[in-house]
Amino acid sequence: MINKKVANVTEALQGVKDNMTFMFGGFGLSGIPENAIAQLVKLNVKGLTCISNNAGVDDFGLGLLLQQKQIKKMISSYVGENDEFERQMLSGELEVELIPQGTLAERARAAQAGFPAFYTPAGYGTEVAEGKETREFNGKMYVLEHAFKADFGFIKAWKGDAAGNLIFKGTARNFNPNMCGAANITVAEVEELVPVGELDPNQIHIPGIFVQRIFQGPHYEKRIEQRTVRQRN
């Protein structure tokens, strides 16, 4: 067993510097690497390029990095629900590249899988395709999109072990598995770090080979963005 376990978030984020490119798992506030984000706030690294489907809300998730103006550029598919983000974007302080959600997932997966680029129909004929190579296959038009390149990938999983194996829960899985192994260093934080051998190899979503560092987060707030319920009769 190759040991990927590190003591804590401080050790896990060693090597993080200004002007780096990071990938973050999560959809909305579900499945975001809360402890890594908190540590980035503490380190106050600046000039970051962040690849994440969303940009958090004003006071949680990546919104915390926006508050301290740590982010230079966001690459996302949907950025509503965040007033500070909108303000920084419209004033030009923040550079924003909006890309289709499936393209975002596949650009991460391509990096993970060693594909330099791929063709997708998403965005053909729109401003997303401007300046990009297009090509016809079987009578339909496609846009060439490139794999992401990033320094660190920050992943949140439900359970993991010291070998770096990961299991996700519910829709908190989202972009997390696709981003494992897609950056130079993949840092996974888990709710529960179990002894090696406890996870059933049949049930592992991401094998440890895609993870360089793993730690158990001491606390997860797991904030709910839209609490919708039905009444009992």
Place this chain on the structure above:
Amino acid sequence: MLDKNGIAKRIAKEVKDGYYVNLGIGIPTLVANFVRDDIEVEFQSENGVLGMGPFPFEGEEDADIINAGKQTITTLPGASFFDSAMSFSMIRGQHVDLTILGAMEVAENGDIANWKIPGKMVKGMGGAMDLVASAENIIVAMMHTNRAGASKLLKSCSLPLTGVGCVKKIVTNLAVIEVTPKGFKLLERAPGVTVDDIKNATEGHLIVEGEIPEMST
């Protein structure tokens, strides 16, 4: 004239037995409430769930189980969770049978705009560009006119496009319209709405052939 629930109720009739369906945010989400009980349908949410159920009972919300609108949901027996790349494999690979989404504008050639108002509102396209570029069967659910009273069914879209030539059908508060190579073809009128009302509210070319029936929901 229909309200938002009325639009959703009419669209629910387009949902057939055995369909996998992706519902967008807003009016489309309401469609799930009106699908017949005697057919089997599975709802896909692009954040990674197939087999979505209703909202949870109070106290049973789970931050790890949400839909693409970030609302807490439940799952039904037979449901599955998956990652985002697999989710869009379902969408791009045309395994999803029906996509229902909202729009700011639709053009008579089937172009759709729903993600950006330059200089004013930039929320992003989310999964909409992947959905409209891939789905064979796309229904738009929207009001016929915007808040200022201007038509949303246009000769050509004025806003940045989400996709080109992709919308097949539109259900609004006034009408059911099919997008054909020749323009918007009027299929049904909403209760109490005349053909002239619909003509007046439609900027793009409206094709009216024969008697137009009032829709039954």
